[in-house]
Amino acid sequence: MLRYFRSHRQQELFFFAFLLPFAIMIILFMLWQITPWGNHNLLFSDVGTQYNIFLTNLRHDILHHALSQYSYYLGLGSNTLPTYAYYLMSPINLLVVFFSASQIPTALTWIVTLKISLSGLTMAYFLSTTSYQNKKNIIILLFSTGYAVSSWVASVYYTLMWLDALLLLPLVCAGLDRLTRKHTSKIYFISLFGSIITNYYLGYMTCLFAVIYFLYQLSGLQNKNEHFQTFLKREKKLIIHFILSSLVAAFSSMFILLPSLLGMLATDKAALQWSNYSLLPTFGLGSLKQLGLGANDYSSRLNHGPALFAGSCIILLIVAFFFNQEVPSKEKKRTATTLLVLFLCMWINCFNTIWHLFQHPAGFPFRNALFFTFFAVYAAYRSLQYKPWHALTDSQKFSTLLIPLAFFSVGLIWKNILKINSGEFQVKPFIQVTVPSMTICISFLLSIVFYILGWFLFFKLQPSNKISLLLITLTSIELMINFGLNMAGTPFGNQKNYASNYLSKRQQITNLNRDRYSHYHGRTVVKDTFSQDAYNEKYNCYNDALLFHYYGISLYSSTLNKATRQSLATLGYLSINSRRISFVGGTELTNSLLGVQNELDLNKNNAQLRINPTYFGLGTAVNQKFLNLNLSQQHALMNQEKILQNLAPAQKHYFKKVDLLKVHDQKRNSSGEFIHRVTLRTTTAGPLYYYSQDASADLKTLQINDTPKKPLVDNQRQRMICQLGNYQKNQVVHLSVATKSKYWNKAQQLVVLNTQQFDEAMNKIYEQRFHLQHMTRNSLHGEIEGTSVCRHLFLSIPYEKGWHAEVNHHPVQIQKGLHGFIVLPLNTGKNHVDLRYRSPGLISGFLLSSIGLLLYIVILFYEKKHPYQ
Known part of the structure; x- marks a missing residue:
């Protein structure tokens, strides 16, 4: 023993x-x-x-x-x-x-x-x-x-x-x-x-x-x-x-x-x-x-x-x-x-x-x-x-x-x-x-x-x-x-609630994916307010698209592409830091431009689905000037006006400034911020947007007509476009928000999107949309008509070096539009487009790994032939 x-x-x-x-x-x-x-x-x-x-x-x-x-x-x-x-x-x-x-x-x-x-x-x-x-x-x-x-x-x-x-x-x-x-x-x-x-x-x-x-x-x-x-x-x-x-x-x-x-x-x-x-x-x-x-x-x-x-x-x-x-x-x-x-x-x-x-x-x-x-x-x-x-x-x-x-x-x-x-x-x-x-x-x-x-x-x-x-x-x-x-003070999650919420939400997303509206591979924005009870910290649904397998916008990862994040930030989407981009901050234009087909509001009692009436798919034909659009990080609303004027030129602005009837700047609150009460009148019928150009606004304090209107994700004093609701022309609205600025100034922008004018523009864009025929995990194929004016295809797919494109079975150079999206050259007439993805460095990496393994085999033979004495 x-x-x-x-x-x-x-x-x-x-x-x-x-x-x-x-x-x-x-x-x-x-x-x-x-x-x-x-x-x-x-x-x-x-x-x-x-x-x-x-x-x-x-x-x-x-x-x-x-x-x-x-x-x-x-x-x-x-x-x-x-x-x-x-x-x-x-x-x-x-x-x-x-x-x-x-x-x-x-x-x-x-x-x-x-x-x-x-x-x-x-x-x-x-x-x-x-x-x-x-x-x-x-x-x-x-x-x-x-x-x-x-x-x-x-x-x-x-x-x-x-x-x-x-x-x-x-x-x-x-x-x-x-x-x-x-x-x-x-x-x-x-x-x-x-x-x-x-x-x-x-x-x-x-x-x-x-x-x-x-x-x-x-x-x-x-x-x-x-x-x-x-x-x-x-x-x-x-x-x-x-x-x-x-x-x-x-x-x-x-x-x-x-x-x-x-x-x-x-x-x-x-x-x-x-x-x-x-x-x-x-x-x-x-x-x-x-x-x-x-x-x-x-x-x-x-x-x-x-x-x-x-x-x-x-x-x-x-x-x-x-x-x-x-x-x-x-x-x-x-x-x-x-x-x-x-x-x-x-x-x-x-x-x-x-x-x-x-x-x-x-x-x-x-x-x-x-x-x-x-x-x-x-x-x-x-x-x-x-x-x-x-x-x-x-x-x-x-x-x-x-x-x-x-x-x-x-x-x-x-x-x-x-x-x-x-x-x-x-x-x-x-x-x-x-x-x-x-x-x-x-x-x-x-x-x-x-x-x-x-x-x-x-x-x-x-x-x-x-x-x-x-x-x-x-x-x-x-x-x-x-x-x-x-471990003290750790806000552990609730497993029972998580499992229940996961199964319920997965079923709702599955039902949406089976819906007749979703066969065009459109993106979905899911506004979830009922999953929070599974967490003891604020859960912002950044990676829910990956969790439930739907095409989304937001992402929280250390591997987030810089150009993609910055491009979305210039369009008004919220980016707290270099690892996060949120779905909040979108407008009617960005929803259409990025192929957002559905908005799904989830709560404990029911689910409400909103279909984007101006959805035109993953891409559209654009002109040469579209490639040269200069977008500024601090002017999201101006950027969107530029994009609309390029896609559908108009004499009038799509985004119209509101009339400020009264501005009352109050003293600091308990957080040391200045509270501003603004009375405004809309100048056209459509959605009202607020954008703090100097990133001074604390949107948690935002109120419209004395009703809280804070976004689903705390902006943490970062720029984002905040939609305040739809209003008729000449409607009076009362707004209250706290900012770091002592006085209400031009950096606090309030505009209304002219819905009628915007819908007319989207109808024109719809006629020159990209027809997606087939989509796999690493490729997509489709057709589009090119014209003498619109000889480029804009796709709402992030530009990455791993993409390889063919137009009419001929390789073409992929260009970058809006600082971070794929743009392809087109011929006049019908164009068959093929895009395939191969991870950059993968083949070279396997080759180097093979060389490394072969070299190590040589080292092993040397060790065997010359054993240590």
Whole structure:
């Protein structure tokens, strides 16, 4: 029996390395009543608006064999490969096929739990492969659990695609250790390749860390008093081996990297801001609070210090490592240097920006703290090998406890008692302590207790299996408490309501798609007011077209095409930031121009469908001047007037200014805004529009005739056209809105669209519309008549380099209209149009990947022919 136990000891160790994080996550989700153990789910933040929807669509595409390079459900249409590469490449995501679409939030719970648990397993494997003692000692579980349930994980656990880097990083370093010791690269190549493929963003950071970790291990090979140049010459083959293996792993992933890179270059992420490359520090002494429990919670997710905490025992062992006289000076120097480099990569703004793929992170800061955490856990494990409980003097042992407690206390005082801003100190008296401050005090006291208990078990008692079990239990409880504190304040979604609303809404959308009006592939604007009860945050339906598979307009994604977003913004649609474009902000013209056929209003009681009477399809014939229309970002109404005058020239304006009868500018409200009450008279019959050209209006305060008229999506002081209703000519309207401007000025524009004149124009455009005959996931075909005047075809499909066009079976050059849409040249008479999409860089990427794999086969043959001696 003992022999059996010994032969299976490592397997049991790996099993418990998986089981401990698994149990912690299950207990936490049960306490917070997360599905399947309650009615809460993870539909908050980006999980509710992006990841849940992308995974639901992935499930649909897999089960219906509908994977493609292009999707008309991504906004107005977009390349799918950047979205797949950034969000969906983890093989663990395939779990979604075992769940129904309405139960994907439950799948999310299991995906998070599984990834975190597997990271404990891979960390245990890494530590067991090191050349140090205790390879099969149960104490390894302390470090594997500390890594898997660290504060970094607690801060980003719901950012699913980053957890694969957590899982694969220990394997990358295990591969590097094997490469360094035995000159074999299989584990390193496979794990680095997997890290890049599953999420190239964290994969890029993993590549940077691999260089640092290799240099750390390489420095350990240098003999004492050996000249540096002699050392480099001796290890030249190893260095070349590392460089080639790394480059070949990157090359082999080009089939997904190259299309993703080209896709991301078309987003706003390609723009560089030089202010992000300053040498200023990114955080101050307040971040020392991260050395204890409860440093972060949901409210601080967008702005906090680097989440470095992996348990008090880890920190105690790191401090003991540098006090320990048994540790060689060389080991201390190279470990301290590596920790310092990783720290500076977070602390110095320039380095931090480079690590974040040359972009300042928009929320969830210091994503590279993962790599500091990993190395800190590894350094703590190495400290254990030198038996600090024997090697340290009593004063050194006391200092091991005092130093982290002092640093943590300074951080707490700096962050929560002293408010330091722009060099100013403001003391918060304890008499004003609120409930959150009491939580902070309790967290502080618990941190002290855990530090003292961990210190006592490590340095005052003789090591044994019982002590190891107590330390593992202590660390597990500590990290579970810390994780729970990080979850505090999270606005979890309602699973029962989500499932019910999803099924109801899917049925309504399905009924619409089967309707006789929808066989022309027209777009739909869905105004949903009943799905909100499934969320505890404002849900703006950005990606509902992808979720329910209808052709829409809006999109919320890090892969949103910049030109498409800006084009829609110039037409008056709302864009809160570079990752979002909303369906709100449309007019009668944009509905027709973009092929919006239906507007569906959904509420709890019924659904109202409005058919666009001026819908003419996906495109129309236009003249040469249409290509040269100069549209301004700040003049959406003027832009629309230009477009209408080009499509159907008229002596009178289509959009007519209203008559302002009375303007009353009131004093500031509680938000410091100025309230304006305007009495106006319409000058023609039609829809009334309001547009704040200087983006000063707070549309949440908008009222028409004393009735609230706020848009479905909060404009957050961004420009958008707001439709105020339909009115007859000479009708008096009372408007009230708050702006940042003290006086009502020309920047606040009120116009009425002349419906009769507009309908006449649309009738002319309808006669020269594009007749769509066939549409697939990657192509469309149709016919249109070209005239001597209108010798171009405008299509409401975003311009992307992946499109290839033929007119009358001859290739033609695709041009860009309205800054971001497809325009094709036409011949006089009938034109047969064929458009096909191929993701840019896909073929080249596969070719480069093939070259990379062939090169690695050559490396494997070399390793076999020249084994390490």
